[in-house]
Amino acid sequence: MAAEVWRTRHRFWVETPLGVGAEPRLDALAHQLGAVLRLKPGDAIVLVNGDGCEYLARLTEVGARRAAAHVFDLRPTNADPRIELTLYMATLKQDKFEWVLQKATELGVARIVPVVSRRSVVRHPATLAGKRLRWLAIVREATEQCGRTRPPILADAIEVHAVNLPADSHGLLAWEEAGDNAPSLGAAVSGVAGAVAAGQPLALLVGPEGGLAVDEVQRLTADGWQMVSLGRRILRAETAALAAVAIVMERCGELA
Numbered sequence: 001m002a003a004e005v006w007r008t009r010h011r012f013w014v015e016t017p018l019g020v021g022a023e024p025r026l027d028a029l030a031h032q033l034g035a036v037l038r039l040k041p042g043d044a045i046v047l048v049n050g051d052g053c054e055y056l057a058r059l060t061e062v063g064a065r066r067a068a069a070h071v072f073d074l075r076p077t078n079a080d081p082r083i084e085l086t087l088y089m090a091t092l093k094q095d096k097f098e099w100v101l102q103k104a105t106e107l108g109v110a111r112i113v114p115v116v117s118r119r120s121v122v123r124h125p126a127t128l129a130g131k132r133l134r135w136l137a138i139v140r141e142a143t144e145q146c147g148r149t150r151p152p153i154l155a156d157a158i159e160v161h162a163v164n165l166p167a168d169s170h171g172l173l174a175w176e177e178a179g180d181n182a183p184s185l186g187a188a189v190s191g192v193a194g195a196v197a198a199g200q201p202l203a204l205l206v207g208p209e210g211g212l213a214v215d216e217v218q219r220l221t222a223d224g225w226q227m228v229s230l231g232r233r234i235l236r237a238e239t240a241a242l243a244a245v246a247i248v249m250e251r252c253g254e255l256a
């Protein structure tokens with residue numbers, strides 16, 4: 001019975017502890033469950049709360065502002081990433097940056113740090129702070145959609161000169177002017193894939209539409225970031241972010 005029921009596409013994030021037999025209130029989801037999805041009591045949904053499991057439940061109540069469910073099965077989820085990749089992403093025009101947030105979440109990034117560089121189009125801290133709730137909703141929705149139980153951590157935006165590579169992390173800086181004296185991203189990741197699979201955090205930095213300034217690159221390499229190339233073509237920032245995260249994930253066995 002539970003096998004085909006687990007295939008329900010209705011997955012929701014809740015903040016409450018869960019377990020078999022739990023009767024969680026879902027009042028905050030009532031409108032989405034009833035008016036939007038037209039679900040009714042008896043329908044199966046999956047609940048996740050970030051504890052590494054997913055919970056199969058049947059709705060017991062669906063009203064305009066009230067809803068509840070009864071949890072009757074659980075299983076450990078294997079959709080959460082096993083490596084710790086932080087994407088330091090230069091802020092981009094709104095739709096492009098939000099697209100990167102969604103794709104990085106689907107691909108398994110553990111943490112996202114918006115980075116304001118000199119050539120960032122969106123620079124003002126107040127503007128960026130104002131987008132945080134929207135950004136959190138985007139990564140939460142992408143988390144639910146792809147089957148993860150824990151959303152990526154969304155850090156506060158920081159200026160590029162305030163970026164400090166954490167001591168335990170290996171940092172990879174994608175620079176379009178790295179030229180022949182930098183390894184390809186794939187080769188660089190292969191060199192550390194074992195350590196990363198064993199738990200070493202990995203950081204990846206991608207610049208803005210206008211590229212990183214030489215002095216910004218110099219400061220980052222002085223801080224320990226390894227310059228890497230994404231090939232002979234100049235990729236748009238959002239293309240570079242998607243390609244780079246996919247290359248890291250694939251080399252570390254996350255896309256198998």
Ligand code: SAH
Pocket residue numbers: 174175176177178205206207208209210211212228229230231232233234235236237240241
């Ligand atoms: N300076 C470019 C635009 C930068 S591309 C121009 O004038 O068109 C945006 C970001 O994507 C860069 O900052 C870099 O982080 C990354 N990127 C794009 N192509 C790349 C490549 N071939 N190798 C490494 N990084 C690249």
